[in-house]
Amino acid sequence: MRVAVTGGSGKLGRAVVEDLLAHEYEVVNLDLVPSRDTRAPF
Secondary structure, three states: OEEEEEOOOOHHHHHHHHHHHHOOOEEEEEOOOOOOOOOOOO
């Protein structure tokens, strides 16, 4: 399942992205700041 996370580069957003990736979701980061995690495209 693909999930879009708004603010995925922020403090809370990074934790949400990590948890979703750990549960094998496909994550798309929607933020003004590029993602630090290459598994969640910006």
